[in-house]
Amino acid sequence: MTTTSINTQHIQAMDSAHFLHPFTDFKDLNTRGARVITEAKDIYVWDSEGRRMLDAMSGLWCVNVGYGRKELADAAQAQMMQLPYYNSFFQTTNVPAATLAAKLASLAPTVGDRSFEHVFYSSSGSESNDSNVRMVRRYWDLLGQPERKVIIGRVNGYHGSTMAGASLGGMSGMHAQGDLPIPNITHIEQPYYFEKALPGESSDAFGIRAAGWLEQKILEIGPEKVAAFIGEPVQGAGGVIIPPDTYWPEIQRIVDKYGILLVSDEVICAFGRVGHWFAYEKFGYKPDLVTFAKAITSGYIPLGGVMVGNRVAKVLIEQGGEFNHGYTYSGHPVACAVALANLEIMERENLVGRVRDDVGPYLAQQFAGLSSHPLVGVAETCGLMAGLVLVKDKASKTPFPSELEVGMRCRAHCFANGLIMRAVGDRMIIAPPLTITHAQIDELMALIHKVLDLTLADARAAAWMD
Numbered sequence: 186m187t188t189t190s191i192n193t194q195h196i197q198a199m200d201s202a203h204f205l206h207p208f209t210d211f212k213d214l215n216t217r218g219a220r221v222i223t224e225a226k227d228i229y230v231w232d233s234e235g236r237r238m239l240d241a242m243s244g245l246w247c248v249n250v251g252y253g254r255k256e257l258a259d260a261a262q263a264q265m266m267q268l269p270y271y272n273s274f275f276q277t278t279n280v281p282a283a284t285l286a287a288k289l290a291s292l293a294p295t296v297g298d299r300s301f302e303h304v305f306y307s308s309s310g311s312e313s314n315d316s317n318v319r320m321v322r323r324y325w326d327l328l329g330q331p332e333r334k335v336i337i338g339r340v341n342g343y344h345g346s347t348m349a350g351a352s353l354g355g356m357s358g359m360h361a362q363g364d365l366p367i368p369n370i371t372h373i374e375q376p377y378y379f380e381k382a383l384p385g386e387s388s389d390a391f392g393i394r395a396a397g398w399l400e401q402k403i404l405e406i407g408p409e410k411v412a413a414f415i416g417e418p419v420q421g422a423g424g425v426i427i428p429p430d431t432y433w434p435e436i437q438r439i440v441d442k443y444g445i446l447l448v449s450d451e452v453i454c455a456f457g458r459v460g461h462w463f464a465y466e467k468f469g470y471k472p473d474l475v476t477f478a479k480a481i482t483s484g485y486i487p488l489g490g491v492m493v494g495n496r497v498a499k500v501l502i503e504q505g506g507e508f509n510h511g512y513t514y515s516g517h518p519v520a521c522a523v524a525l526a527n528l529e530i531m532e533r534e535n536l537v538g539r540v541r542d543d544v545g546p547y548l549a550q551q552f553a554g555l556s557s558h559p560l561v562g563v564a565e566t567c568g569l570m571a572g573l574v575l576v577k578d579k580a581s582k583t584p585f586p587s588e589l590e591v592g593m594r595c596r597a598h599c600f601a602n603g604l605i606m607r608a609v610g611d612r613m614i615i616a617p618p619l620t621i622t623h624a625q626i627d628e629l630m631a632l633i634h635k636v637l638d639l640t641l642a643d644a645r646a647a648a649w650m651d
């Protein structure tokens with residue numbers, strides 16, 4: 186692929202002068218100029234200088250069917266010509282929004298007494314979690330328990346960047362800048378075995394203990410005041426933190442014991458990322474609300490929403506009256522048409538089954554080989570998401586001092602060598618498109634070995650490790 190002739194410096198100058206980027210130190214970016222991404226195909230992106238990079242992050246955890254799918258562009262064009270927009274507020278609907286809602290209801294597995302027949306639409310994960318807060322509180326109000334207000338999230342969880350989303354999340358840097366969390370949102374520790382397990386503690390035992398932090402918090406607050414618990418099946422932005430197998434079933438036992446609602450934030454994990462349409466199925470729990478966004482359209486156009494389980498839907502529908510909440514773009518016809526085309530591709534190419542039975546296990550096998558690298562403390566995968574920790578000393582799991590920014594150094598080697606991999610502190614993470622082939626996984630692994638070797642050489646040269 187060739188990149189069209191683009192004046193990189195001109196774009197960078199406009200960018201620096203006018204575009205305030207998300208989660209960015211503006212001043213710092215202006216000193217170097219943003220990388221200009223101009224085109225993409227399959228699992229690769231190109232920048233304005235013609236450099237090709239293997240995008241092992243699927244954009245930002247979303248391009249599950251890969252880049253360059255004409256079908257998705259065609260679906261958008263056809264819908265734009267037919268009906269580019271109409272609202273769903275005043276007792277109106279549109280064909281793609283209704284069709285997609287029925288499709289999602291058919292894809293979301295029923296577990297035990299929980300089924301998912303209803304969808305509430307938004308345009309992003311953050312908005313969807315705001316909708317969750319509204320629905321959770323409305324539910325308890327309607328049941329005559331308005332004192333149930335507190336929602337419990339987790340430290341290092343990520344649920345978006347709006348006031349409610351950032352509050353539900355447990356990112357200290359975000360809380361510090363916005364007087365957050367907003368009232369009645371609190372957090373428990375994350376189930377991060379590598380960092381939090383006691384010496385000799387098994388993963389299973391740790392999972393039970395970590396879930397127990399929820400029960401402690403519920404008792405501390407008073408069960409009659411707790412409305413819901415929210416968590417990502419696997420924490421994505423927090424660094425691909427994969428919980429022990431025992432964790433979610435124990436969380437389920439605890440929320441059931443106190444009757445509180447369970448919200449599964451699947452903005453990253455749904456639509457095949459962990460080898461299932463929805464990740465709650467894999468982890469064996471029964472959520473009441475499921476947040477989705479990102480891969481519902483493979484990121485080609487913004488769309489998000491909440492799968493509303495029967496427990497909540499029944500109350501909202503039968504006792505609710507008007508729900509005073511919604512967005513201009515709830516059920517946007519173009520976004521819903523693209524989502525339908527995207528799900529059709531996923532079904533036709535069996536991408537979900539492929540992750541579960543083929544490329545997921547293959548990546549797991551290849552990734553496990555990284556454990557013997559001198560820099561790697563642990564390397565783990567779940568479907569097509571994976572993380573490894575860079576450590577100073579493997580045997581004692583000693584981390585590098587954070588000010589050395591070893592993860593950022595490794596990330597710089599990635600970019601220089603045509604690989605897009607994220608650094609979350611010193612955890613290096615990937616989530617490639619679900620279309621990735623075995624040969625492309627081999628290419629990815631060779632790049633990962635290379636950047637780890639380069640980072641190791643830096644660390645030794647600087648005498649940061651033996």
Ligand code: PXG
Binds near residue numbers: 344346450451478
């Ligand atoms: N929930 C989860 C689990 C997410 O991963 C959101 C909600 C918010 O979605 P929107 O569409 O409002 O961005 C997300 C988003 C990162 C990173 O650094 C991850 C996300 C967003 C930005 C950066 O890994 N996830």
